[in-house]
Amino acid sequence: MTKKNAIYAQSGGVTAVINASASGVISACRKYSDAIGVVYAAQNGILGVLNEELIDTTTESEANIKKLQQTPGGAFGSCRYKLKSLEDNRYEYERLIQVFKAYDIGYFFYNGGNDSADTCLKVSQIANELGYPIKAIHIPKTIDNDLVITDNCPGFGSVAKYVATSIMEAGIDIKSMALTSTKVFVLEVMGRNAGWIAAACGLASVDNNKPPHIILFPEIIFDEEKFLTKVNETVKNYGFCVIAVSEGIKKANAQSIVVNQNGIDDFGHVQLGGVAPVICSIINNKLGYKYHWAVADYLQRSARHIASKTDLEQAYLVGYCGVEYAIQGYNAVMPAIKRISNTPYRWEIECVDLNLIANHEKFMPRDFITDDGYHITNKCRQYLEPLIFGEDYPEYKNGLPDYVELNNIKVVKKLAPFNFGR
């Protein structure tokens, strides 16, 4: 086998465990050093390849590569940048191949979600078309848990553990105070179209009386009257009402409850946020209850301090197995998580054709949501629960997590700058 170099890149929204996948990729490449030479990490995802901003990971110690497993965020930088089709922008693909050739790249590991799976697939196809052989492997990552085929997505389990723990804790707080203070609490969580994160809040309801009492999913049309009746009933029954709301909930006309005017991201997604205060003001106007609300935003996806051990193990292994697949000769594939059993929870990694993954989106099945649309079913609980199993705490220094910052030493460029404007 001819030895080739590799590029690893992180794409899209980062997570508490995407660096664990980086650790898996780099560790595996080091193990298979007969097949793989230098691992370059592209700075800021695919942009780092286009811009020839390549970090030489060989300068990083074993200890630091291991410490990536306990560090949130994207150690090499990530990006939101979508490659156009070959017809629309052949120049970009030619540039990628130019960089691959210049660095003798035989392996491309792209660590991202739905949009990144599409990018990775395009890279593999185009490399073929342009006659440059490369193994392009997609390493799954998304807190949205919306990739198809794979049982779940690395990154999700840790968000799930964070939101379930947080709403459990806040619920205990509110219960203590409800007689003379806040009656309604709303926690807004991420999830544009798929309600997986909102559903995870439901894990905190360890029995039927426990908060959250109501979950608002993007999959269920928001009906204000029905919702207010449910809130009122809950306050009458329990003295307080705790609500988890997905940022992406929609009214009957498919419109968001609120659209943040901040703009639209590079993938054409409207940037959401701020549903919680809107829900609270609806409740306060109609029912008059005192309320509080929280918006977890980035805290939820960067909360490495309360990562799921299961999630962490899976994130590491999809990285590690992705390298093994590449060495075995696979191209345009993704290591997916296959669930073998619920009790005890057992899983394995399997190799899946990227064509089956890219450009699909997995929503909550209707039977994961209760008939009234306001909570998760036992079936959903059985699915979600194992994903938050286990704790894996980072080391602390002076009371704060001791997260690693890599040297990130970039190679001296060999090529002319890339002209994005062309």
Next chain:
Amino acid sequence: MTKKNAIYAQSGGVTAVINASASGVISACRKYSDAIGVVYAAQNGILGVLNEELIDTTTESEANIKKLQQTPGGAFGSCRYKLKSLEDNRYEYERLIQVFKAYDIGYFFYNGGNDSADTCLKVSQIANELGYPIKAIHIPKTIDNDLVITDNCPGFGSVAKYVATSIMEAGIDIKSMALTSTKVFVLEVMGRNAGWIAAACGLASVDNNKPPHIILFPEIIFDEEKFLTKVNETVKNYGFCVIAVSEGIKKANAQSIVVNQNGIDDFGHVQLGGVAPVICSIINNKLGYKYHWAVADYLQRSARHIASKTDLEQAYLVGYCGVEYAIQGYNAVMPAIKRISNTPYRWEIECVDLNLIANHEKFMPRDFITDDGYHITNKCRQYLEPLIFGEDYPEYKNGLPDYVELNNIKVVKKLAPFNFGR
């Protein structure tokens, strides 16, 4: 010594460690069983005394009383209810004494913040005036860290650890993405008048380049022009800007940036919240940067999963020592935390006259804030850092913290109902 019973009650906003104080009080009372008989916990603070809603804690196992140390919120319920002066409402005080007599109460442990210190002091004074001898001890608790005399307040250290960790994690996330995504992130934290919690965010800046880049304190008048210049400089220098903002920041005319219309609490405080989106829209309108914001709200004060071990130990000990002071004959006192040294951090509990505590408020000293008003000084860091030292994780069950719920068996009432309307 004649054996007397005790009442313990929790008041005001609950914390991640107020139950550790409860555990300290109950454990000490059990140890000194020659002096103290039954410990009744009033349900929902002083209201539980007025309403004769008394929980018999003797039915709780040692194990559960210990487990209170790892459980956030107020296990017996808390309240926001301010006793009026004796002149304005003598009837309420007479009722307290009536309940004390009915249950042979010799000890009153009131666990709360500033307003509760005042309540506790009044109870001790009034009991004297009405000829019913009682030892009224205030057990300090407030995330606001604004009690005077005591070096710090139990509850604060855990919030400090939570907000510093959270903004550190979010900062790493944003740095990863800033090239093509969010440039400005704002985390809103609690703190009406005192900026202690906002200051704690500054601990995450382990060196000068590290987020948060800007802290907005309620003690410093918000100057929009100057602030926007600082934000712009930060984005130009580092590529992104992370901001911690206290809910209570004020403009030059002493007006809040935003006032939540939800109402005013029982102590006459305006309920704040929602400063973060306002700050973001100011930035976006003037500078055009893409932003995200988070509002931690109750998550910050209930986050037992990342409590400070130092805070936890102090919370337990102020409870425990409060009982010892009572037995030693003290009345109208508070166990305060006295710092002996910074390096190594050493502290002890001392007995302080409640007259020196009640109705005072401790703000951030000006020399704890940098000259430009946007960060903490080294002096502040030296003060804050030890308070977040150490981790003390709760046990987990099925991936979630295993928090205890007590039996909370109430005694059968002996008295006629209390008429609040009188």
